[in-house]
Amino acid sequence: MSRCGLFLRRAAAAGRACRALVAFTASRRPLRTSPQSRAFAKELCLGKIEKNGVFPFPEVSQDELNEINQLVKPVEKFFIEEVDPQKIDREGKIPDDTLEKLKSLGLFGMQIPEEYGGLGLSNTMYARLGETISLDGSITVTLTGHQAIGLKGIILVGTEEQKAKYLPKLASGEHIAAFCLTEPGSGSDAASIQTRATLSEDKKHYILNGCKVWITNGGLASIFTVFARTEVADSDGSVKDKITAFIVERDFGGITNGKPEDKLGLRGSNTCEVHFENTKVPIQNVLGEVGGGFKLAMNILNSGRFSMGSIVAGMIKKLIELTAEYACTRKQFNRKLSEFGLIQEKFALMAQKAYVMESMAYLTAGMLDQPGVPDCSIEAAMVKVFSSEGAWQCVSEALQILGGLGYMTDYPYERMLRDARILLIFEGTNEILRLFIALTGLRHAGRILTGKMNELKWGNVGVAMGIIGQKLRDALCQTVNMGLTGKLGLVHPSLEDSATKLEQNVYYFGRTVESLLHRFGKSIVDEQLVLKRVANILINMYGMTAVLSRASRSIRTGLRDHDQEILLANMFCVEAYFQNLFSLSQLEKNAPENLDKQTKKIAQQILEKRAYICAHPLDRMS
């Protein structure tokens, strides 16, 4: 399962840029042919809400909506009538005829352009279908392993010849694809992979050697996107080792699989080792630029990540139905379970998580569907972290409602729990993604702030006035207004209080970011516990923005049950607000709430002895 995207090397690169609090001028600005959209999350780190991308909540036309609903129907029908998740889990295999039907339904080519035989779905439509296929985890991961990562590279950077050659058979499912990045020694640290591709004597082939591990569809695939080290001659004549991506056909020879891994969950999905021994790959099969493989791998992973939000939301919505049926019929102490507060709390949690996840996922999908090439990598990462942890929590709580029955294999809960656990690990572990979220945002803030510092040095009066004005405002404790509330506010009045809380959080956060950058400078890269809090605050704020945007639209357009949306949105915003305040106070200099020093000391002592070191409670001094 080669899903681990993020790496500390990239984080380190971000950190290096971050250090440029003093000298900014030397760094290269990448050339962009399209205007760089001001990504929402990055601006949050400057204490600003970039409203354009997120208000109003993205909409699709009625025609598109009808089309999406049309597409969902047969898929839903198929999954309800013909897919048996319990059997798939028990037998460790997706039945052949189920796989055939999935192919004929067209589910293997959802995002492949129509001219190559696919459905050419937008990100929003893809997210919507994701909700439906989530009914079985093994099928979901087989399909996403194939198209969201396995063949995505060909769509993103493939040449016309490559697309015409490979995409049609991949769209029909005749060929299945797999994404081969992870190796035994390189998981999160993907840039350290050792698989090597050497140019042959006649310069017509690359010879591929190496071992990839945990590859989804590894045993089924006939087309692999493989990442390997290649020697690249730099412009100044020096030879560097860079990663290149290749389209590798099983027919090229030298490819063997290990046996299918015995996993905790997603047992119906095929995961195995893939070995390449002197595999000859024609140079026409280089995917993208030679030496550009790393960046491609990151782009591929970024592009599919947001759909986890809708996939998990679909799963939780089904979970609520299943569990409510039980809670409303089972009686204990002569009352239905649904009458007890502790049970009701769990349903409210599930509904809230599903609501936030959906809102974040479709907001991100809507942003990605904008023309141009918007960079929503942080937003997608935030969706992934929130949904994976939400899924684990919700399935666990649902299982709890069933009590002992939830623990039994006759019921689907234990299987769903096992299937959900991997969500926090693959596609970039949540730890790595938190670092990515925090550092990318901080790097952006660092760059802008350095720019301001330079302007100040060069005597830019406007900037100086801005900074002074801000300090004055802080000193006078004026209220914050970022345009979300009030007469011309973007947020509906019934959500005004929550919007104000968001604005306050954002402002306070912006100031905190500045002080963090001043305090740590370049060494912030290593302050993982600080970065974790920064990421958590960002994720919460993105969630708050998404629900406020969505709920405002629902109220204004008069969608049914929008009063429950108001409740859910406000509830989430209040909780997130207070969580953020606590994180922000922990981030202040010498904060008593911050126990990081103690945490590190304890960990250090344990890891030195590789054991729990305290004396036993019964021990005596002899």
Added chain:
Amino acid sequence: DPGQGGPASSRSLWSPWRLLPCEPWPLPQEPLTLPSPPAEQIRVKPDKTGVVTDGVKHSMNPFCEIAVEEAVRLKEKKLVKEVIAVSCGPVQCQETIRTALAMGADRGIHVEVPAAEADRVGPLQVARVLAKLAEREKVDLVLLGKQAIDDDCNQTGQMTAGLLDWPQGTFASQVTLEGAKLKVEREIDGGLETLRLKLPAVVTTDLRLNEPRYATLPNIMKAKKKKIEVIKASDLGVDLSSKLTVVSVEDPPQRTAGVKVETTEDLVAKLKEVGRI
């Protein structure tokens, strides 16, 4: 006139027939037909005029799916030239027609009825519409589901045949073309009955006729290009007024507890007591 005779070698298998499978307007999903966990609960409207349909997912009547499938199969066997899918009802019908198009129908006709009046459109009204359409489009075969699973009337097909004065083969479990005649095998209480109908004819489909295909996503995308004509009943000169009014719709009575008895004498005594005998 199709299939005019002549030596077998020169007779084409491909007769220029049009086919008109129809479905009534979309219905609420019946919880019993779906094996999966909680589908919508059917609820009676507080004013007792009917069942709550707001916010309930609607889909093609299962027997009509079978009719569409049969029509598409006949076309695939090149026995029919064109399949037209028809639906009579509010605007949501177009989704159902699109599903039929995705299954393989060539074009659709939506006879639009405003949502407010849709409740009063019953089998007779729909039959009038279908009869007029069958004449207008000069079809050779009208295929319908045997009954709609929301009202279980089982009348539309028969009434349509009556209005057109065409032969009918209802509860079909097998349909075979034999020259200019249609052989229809019907499921009846006593077993199976086989009829031969002269075309044009009306056939209603039963459960075991076929297993409808899934509308695959690529076919749904292709169906976007197929045409749906939207017309009103008045365009066909059809009067949708009904002589029936719904007096009340109620939940069936809750099942009450039973009583166990020891002997036959007790049973007879109890039945007399409750006034049953």
